[in-house]
Amino acid sequence: MIDLKKSLLTAAxxxxxxxxxxxxxxxxxxxxxxxxxxxxxxxxxxxGEELFAFDGxxxxxxxxxxxxxxxxxxxxxxxxxxxxxxxxxxxxxPISDFWDIKGGIRYSSPQGPDRWYAAxxxxxxxxxxxxxxxxxxxxxxxxxxxDLDIEYEILLTNYLTLTPSANIDAAFSSDREIGxxxxxxxxxxxxxxxxxxxxxxxxPYVGVVYERKFGQTANYVEAEGESADIxxxxxxxxxxx
Amino acid sequence: MRISFMQKACFGLAMAAGVTLLxxxxxxxxxxxxxDKVLIDTGNFEKEGIGYNGKxxxxxxxxxxxxxVTINVTNNLxxxxxxxWHGLILPFQxxxxxxxxxxxxEPGETFTYKxxxxxxxxxxxxxxxxxxxxxxxYGSIVIEPEKRDPFRFDKDYVVQFTDAHPHSGKRILRNLxxxxxYYNRQQQTIGDFFADVRENGFKATVDDRMAWGDMRMMxxxxxxxxxxTPLINGKGPHQNWTGLFEPKERIRLRFIxxxxxxxxxxxxxxxxxTVVAADGNxxxxxxxxxxRLGVAETYDVIVRPMDDKAYTIFGxxxxxxxxxxxxxxxxxxxxxxxxEMTKAPLLTMADMGMDHGNMEGMxxxxxxxxxxxxxxxxxxxxxxxxxxxxxxEMDNSSMKGMxxxxxMGMEQDKDSFYAxxxxxxxxxxxxxKFLSYADLKxxxxxxxxxxxxxxxxxxxxGNMERYIWSINxxxxxxxxxxxxxxxxxxxxxxxxETMMTHPMHLHGMWSILDVGAGKWDPxxxxxxxxxxxxxxxxxxxxxxxxxAFHCHLSFHMDAGMFRKIVVEGGPKSASLNPSEQGVLQ
Numbered sequence: 012m013i014d015l016k017k018s019l020l021t022a023a024x025x026x027x028x029x030x031x032x033x034x035x036x037x038x039x040x041x042x043x044x045x046x047x048x049x050x051x052x053x054x055x056x057x058x059g060e061e062l063f064a065f066d067g068x069x070x071x072x073x074x075x076x077x078x079x080x081x082x083x084x085x086x087x088x089x090x091x092x093x094x095x096x097x098x099x100x101x102x103x104x105p106i107s108d109f110w111d112i113k114g115g116i117r118y119s120s121p122q123g124p125d126r127w128y129a130a131x132x133x134x135x136x137x138x139x140x141x142x143x144x145x146x147x148x149x150x151x152x153x154x155x156x157x158d159l160d161i162e163y164e165i166l167l168t169n170y171l172t173l174t175p176s177a178n179i180d181a182a183f184s185s186d187r188e189i190g191x192x193x194x195x196x197x198x199x200x201x202x203x204x205x206x207x208x209x210x211x212x213x214x215p216y217v218g219v220v221y222e223r224k225f226g227q228t229a230n231y232v233e234a235e236g237e238s239a240d241i242x243x244x245x246x247x248x249x250x251x252x
Numbered sequence: 253m254r255i256s257f258m259q260k261a262c263f264g265l266a267m268a269a270g271v272t273l274l275x276x277x278x279x280x281x282x283x284x285x286x287x288d289k290v291l292i293d294t295g296n297f298e299k300e301g302i303g304y305n306g307k308x309x310x311x312x313x314x315x316x317x318x319x320x321v322t323i324n325v326t327n328n329l330x331x332x333x334x335x336x337w338h339g340l341i342l343p344f345q346x347x348x349x350x351x352x353x354x355x356x357x358e359p360g361e362t363f364t365y366k367x368x369x370x371x372x373x374x375x376x377x378x379x380x381x382x383x384x385x386x387x388x389x390y391g392s393i394v395i396e397p398e399k400r401d402p403f404r405f406d407k408d409y410v411v412q413f414t415d416a417h418p419h420s421g422k423r424i425l426r427n428l429x430x431x432x433x434y435y436n437r438q439q440q441t442i443g444d445f446f447a448d449v450r451e452n453g454f455k456a457t458v459d460d461r462m463a464w465g466d467m468r469m470m471x472x473x474x475x476x477x478x479x480x481t482p483l484i485n486g487k488g489p490h491q492n493w494t495g496l497f498e499p500k501e502r503i504r505l506r507f508i509x510x511x512x513x514x515x516x517x518x519x520x521x522x523x524x525x526t527v528v529a530a531d532g533n534x535x536x537x538x539x540x541x542x543x544r545l546g547v548a549e550t551y552d553v554i555v556r557p558m559d560d561k562a563y564t565i566f567g568x569x570x571x572x573x574x575x576x577x578x579x580x581x582x583x584x585x586x587x588x589x590x591x592e593m594t595k596a597p598l599l600t601m602a603d604m605g606m607d608h609g610n611m612e613g614m615x616x617x618x619x620x621x622x623x624x625x626x627x628x629x630x631x632x633x634x635x636x637x638x639x640x641x642x643x644x645e646m647d648n649s650s651m652k653g654m655x656x657x658x659x660m661g662m663e664q665d666k667d668s669f670y671a672x673x674x675x676x677x678x679x680x681x682x683x684x685k686f687l688s689y690a691d692l693k694x695x696x697x698x699x700x701x702x703x704x705x706x707x708x709x710x711x712x713x714g715n716m717e718r719y720i721w722s723i724n725x726x727x728x729x730x731x732x733x734x735x736x737x738x739x740x741x742x743x744x745x746x747x748x749e750t751m752m753t754h755p756m757h758l759h760g761m762w763s764i765l766d767v768g769a770g771k772w773d774p775x776x777x778x779x780x781x782x783x784x785x786x787x788x789x790x791x792x793x794x795x796x797x798x799x800a801f802h803c804h805l806s807f808h809m810d811a812g813m814f815r816k817i818v819v820e821g822g823p824k825s826a827s828l829n830p831s832e833q834g835v836l837q
Contacts, residue, residue, distance in 0.1 A: 041729060045430035074429075074720050074727075108715055109468060136717060139465035166441040211427075211434055251430065 044071040045251070049162075050083075050201075052247025054220060058238065061088040067250075070103070077103045079113065084121075092122040099130055099146075110135035117148060124188050127151045140164070156182040156191065167204075172214070176201045185227055192227020199223075205249055214249040280320040283313060285391075287325065287333045287357075287379070292388050294416045294481040295488030301388030301416070302329065302379065309486050309510065310377075310391030312410050317372040317398045323365040325357060332356040332381055335365070336759070336800075337393065338548065339375040339532050339777040342367040344797025347759055349380045352798050352816055356381060372397035373532030374506040374550045376412065383421020386512035386806045390414065394506065395532075402695060403528045403537060405554055408504035409495040413518075413545060413567055413576050415480040415511040416488075424477055425807050428719040435479055438472040438573060438596060463601070468717060469751055471598040471675070475571035476719075476752065476807060477513045482567060482576035489577040492587065497580055499560050504528075505553050509545040512806035515753065515780075516545045516567035516576060517678055521591055523563055523580075525553035527687060531776040533762075534695035541684030544570070546780035547755045548804035551687075555580070562586040570676070570753070572596035594681050602673035603783040605749055671784030676753065690767050692774035698762060699792050701771035704743035708734065712781060712803070712813065714750045720811055721750075721803065727812030734801065734815050736793045738822030743790045748781045754808065755780045758817070760799040763789040778804060796822030 048067035055061055066083040084096035101115025110133060117128040132146040144160040162176040178199040185193045203218030220243040224232050229239035290303035304310025315321055327333045334356050336348035346367045350356035357363040372395040379389035392410045417424060427434040440461075448457040464471060487493035497503050505525075507518060519525075519542040526539045529552035543551055545567065557563055562581035569575065572593045579587055669689045670677045680686040714721040723731070736742055744763070746756060756763075757778045764773050766788040773790075781787045802814035 043426050043429040045426065047430070074718060105718070109717060136468050138468065139462065140468060166439055168441055168443070169437040169439055211431065 041073055042071065043073070045069065048248075048250040050203075050247060051250055052216075052218075052245045054085075054243040054245045057242045060241065060243070062086060062094070062243070063088055064245075064247075072103075075104060079103050079115075094121055095119070096121045101130060101132065103134075107135075109137075117146075119189075123190075126186075126189060128156075150186065152186060152188075154182065154184050154186045154191075156180070156186075170207045172205050172207075174201075174203045174205065174216075174218075176203070187231075190228060190231040192225075192229075192231065194226050196226060196228035197222065197224045201245070203245070211249075211251045214251075216245075216247060216249060218245045219243065220245050280322060281315070282322040282324070284324045285310065285326070285335070286328050287335075287384075287389065288328045290388065292416055292486075293488075293491075294483060295490040296481045297418050299416070299418055299420075302384045303388050304391050307486070308388035308390070309412055309414065310389075313377070313391065313393045315369045315393065315395045317369055317395055320366065320368050324362050325365065326362040327357045327359055329384075330359050332358055333379055333384060333389070334381045335377050336380040337365075337367075337375065337377050338757075339373075339550070340367070340393070341370050341760065341762075341795065344760055344795065344799060347799065349759065349800045352800050369395055371395060371532060372401075373529055373534070374410070374508060374552050375532050376508045376510055376550065378510060380800070383425070383806065383810070385510075386415075386417065386421035386424070388414075388416070390510040392506070392508055392510075401528070402534065403526075403554060404502055405504035406501040407497060408506060410485065410506045410508065411493075411495075411565060411578065412485050412508040412510055413514075413516050414483045414486075415477075415514040415569075415574075416483055417477065417480040417512070419479075421512065421806060425719075425810055428476065428807060432476075432717050432719045433470070433473075435477045436470065436473060436475075437478055438474075438571060439470060440472060467604065469599075469604065471600075472571075472596070473599065473716065473751055474597060474676070475514065475569060475573055476805075478571070478573045480512075480514065480574060482511075482514065482516070482569060482574050484565065484567070484576045484578040487578065489575060489590070493578040494584060494586075495578070495580050496584065497557060497582060499582060500556065500558055502554055502556050503580065505555060505565070507543075507545055507551045507553065509547050509549055511547050513547065514574075515547060515570035517570060518543055518545050518565070518567045519591075519681060520555060520563050520565050520580070521588070521682070523555045523557060525555055527691075528552050528554055530692050530774055531778060533698070533775040535774055536693040536695055536772070538687065538691045538693075539685070540680075540687040540691070541682050542678070542680040543687035544678050544780075546753070546778060548757050548778040549755065549776075549780065562588040564588040564590055566591055568593040570597070591681065594679075597675045599751055599783065600671075600673055600675040602671040603675055604751055605671070605784040669780075669785060669787065670782045674782065674784065676782055689765060689774075689780075692765070692767060693769050693772040694774050697771045698775050699764070702741060704790050705740040707743040707745055709745045709747065710756075710815075712746060712748045712750055712754050712756075714752070714808070714811075714813070716751060719807075721808040721813035723813055723815055728802075728814035728816075729812065731815060733798070733818045735818045735820060736791075738793055738796055738819055740793045741790055742793060743788055746779065746781045746787045746789070748783055748785055748787075751783045752805070752808070753780060753782050754813065755804040756802070757804045758791060758799070758801045760795045760797070760817075761791050761793060761819075763791055765789050793819055794822075795819060 046069040050066040052064050054064055063086040068081040070077045070079040072078050079101050081099040085094040087094050097117055097119040099117035101113040103111050103113035105111050113132040115130055117130045119126045128148040128150050130146050130148050134144040137143050142162040146158050148156045159179045165173040180197045181195045182191050182193050199222045201220040203216045205214040205216035207214045223240035232239050285304045288303055288306050290301055290308050292299050292301040292308050301308050325335055334348045334350050344353050346365050347353040375393040377391050378385045392412050481488050485493045524539050526537050528537050531550055560582050562579050565578040567576035575593055577590055667677050667688045678686045711724050713725045755778045762775045763779050765776050765779055767773055779789050796819050799817040801817045802809045
């Protein structure tokens with residue numbers, strides 16, 4: 012329980028930093044802000060696992076420079092502990108019509124040892140409307156890792172959207188303490204069907220998520236008696252405001 | 253030469269005489285306007301907005317050409333406000349643009365506008381502060397001419413189009429910055445994909461989607477902001493504003509587009525419309541079935557219903573996401589059929605500026621070096637003798653300076669104010685005549701025709717995905733003012749490099765739109781520039797001071813498609829006449 016409180020506190024911290032800035036921005040017309048939850052969902056695994064998962068971001072800034080919080084986490088509801096939890100605060104600036112670079116820090120604080128990372132990233136819109144978000148991380152232990160998120164929206168109608176997505180984590184060297192092996196260590200693929208019920212503010216969805224760990228990372232997971240690959244049914248909502 | 257200035261000067265003398273010698277004769281009118289929070293009810297939704305004298309739209313201000321007006325504007329809001337008199341020629345301190353003309357009107361303050369009325373026709377006014385205009389802060393202006401107009405009418409109505417949106421302006425821009433397609437609910441779906449496959453085949457459809465996907469742009473991106481309810485004189489389509497007439501009466505309709513973002517294709521099924529004025533200035537009458545009313549433009553038309561029945565005034569938004577509707581009827585309560593909207597247009601590669609590569613390849617120095625007057629006189633045979641390869645590289649729109657009648661003669665339904673192959677070229681719903689800019693000819697030239705003293709190129713630029721809008725790639729906040737010299741005649745070259753249509757509005761001085769009619773080129777205050785086209789307008793720089801120049805789409809203007817114009821030189825008295833200064837009370 013204490014661990015959960017700590018983790019939630021960590022998650023809430025960036026908001027307490029951003030919010031006063033948001034309030035102040037009301038007077039400055041060229042400063043914009045936004046909050047988005049791409050994933051905010053309940054997951055039910057094939058082995059009875061129950062998780063709450065989220066993946067979102069918030070930004071404030073101008074066309075030229077934004078401060079962006081990105082957060083994601085998976086809370087195991089059966090044992091009330093975070094399987095993963097990370098918060099990142101970065102400055103972001105455009106480098107071309109469709110691409111931004113960002114640099115900042117990430118704090119990963121799931122159950123078990125925490126890690127600080129220096130992060131640099133690239134995000135934007137690739138040709139054919141593919142949304143891309145990728146980072147390179149250097150941990151306080153001097154270990155290099157990377158992630159890549161891609162997403163595509165298929166409009167069944169102008170309100171009903173099918174969104175395939177993929178998320179790949181890779182490490183250039185292993186960090187046994189936090190259960191990370193070198194090489195591609197996990198892939199998560201999702202397919203979510205959402206419907207915009209209230210502008211783009213609230214779009215409930217159902218979907219499936221497949222998660223698979225590879226290599227040493229898979230070994231670490233299996234050593235803990237968990238499965239290296241798992242299917243989830245998910246229900247949740249996209250939020251944007 | 254500078255007729256308007258001469259008029260002003262003569263007028264000033266007359267005024268002085270009137271005021272000092274005939275104090276009993278009141279030729280100066282006073283108006284009072286309050287700026288208020290108001291309730292806007294569109295029939296589809298209600299929202300809190302901003303209006304004048306307790307209402308949105310505000311009142312019709314009726315002025316008389318030749319009089320002096322005094323307008324006391326009291327700000328009852330809890331934020332700064334302003335009123336800009338759209339299209340009026342006046343001293344710049346009276347123009348009502350915060351930080352350019354004056355500081356603005358603070359909460360609780362009354363600002364007194366005082367200026368002579370030196371023109372006639374249909375205009376409008378609106379706030380130039382923040383998002384007050386999209387939130388409802390607009391009204392209309394009707395100026396009676398000194399001499400009678402050169403056309404007959406028995407009755408006239410203001411028909412003011414607006415686009416009320418359930419979201420506040422501030423929220424709309426924030427949403428667009430967060431996600432540029434936030435309001436686009438006309439995007440191509442998987443269903444459209446299969447429909448296109450059936451019609452055009454699989455490969456063609458995939459190629460098409462790949463080409464647009466490669467640009468990361470949408471064919472359906474015609475209206476950035478959808479979800480509004482179009483209003484006519486403050487009434488939604490179901491609330492049905494109605495103007496009464498007696499059969500056989502000639503009715504002058506003063507179409508004004510005070511929308512934040514929406515162009516309307518306007519028609520009155522069963523009636524021909526004779527266009528007699530554009531942007532307040534009389535034009536040689538042209539009879540049409542339909543016209544496109546750009547944001548901030550005005551058109552005066554005369555209609556003559558012969559029968560004892562109702563007619564629908566129908567304005568479909570350019571992207572066909574909504575329509576405005578009102579009625580002309582012999583008696584209150586009578587209605588006519590509401591027509592179907594025609595199919596929504598789709599942008600084409602021509603609108604995306606596929607000529608663009610060519611334009612850059614075009615020898616630019618050659619173009620500007622071309623003697624302009626000879627361009628105009630260019631006849632067809634000379635065109636043929638021109639090097640053919642270079643012709644091909646020439647952007648079609650840049651040929652506008654050429655003899656226009658020739659151009660039109662070449663192909664009937666080609667409108668040179670749209671890119672060659674554009675998806676936006678309007679056609680009349682009944683197959684009849686759709687007004688083109690090329691049809692507009694001034695009734696009476698306001699200025700002597702002369703060669704422009706210089707050309708200023710304004711590339712209309714933007715980044716759709718980031719919702720950044722700019723001129724020559726620079727946003728207003730980062731731009732230097734455009735400096736003009738009093739007495740020069742500037743030729744503005746608008747090159748639209750974006751996929752949107754931009755209504756460019758110059759404050760304080762007229763924009764003479766180059767339709768190739770020489771001295772009969774129409775005099776406007778707002779020039780609509782379609783995607784992938786180049787349009788020219790000329791301005792006699794006859795108004796000292798500093799002025800605003802911007803795209804009149806509210807969110808493009810706010811996002812940076814805006815410039816300050818500084819006019820250097822000119823009579824000191826005209827720029828700083830204390831009697832024409834506003835007074836803060």
